[in-house]
Amino acid sequence: MPARKNTETSTIAERMANFAIETGEGMTRLDLKRQGFTEEEIEAFSHEAAIIVAERTTRRVA
Secondary structure, rough: OOOOOOOOHHHHHHHHHHHHHHHOOOHHHHHHHHOOHHHHHHHHHHHHHHHHHHHHHHHHHH
């Protein structure tokens, strides 16, 4: 897995990814807001979180 470029980015994206994996559902903006993420965090880190989810779920299947 490639190294993440920023610790803050990794922490926020990891939290988003963990939430999606734990719930077993997609990450909607409303769900993320209910978990305490700001609109700015969602905009900045949701793509990285989606990549993390994809990497983890692919590993489980493989």
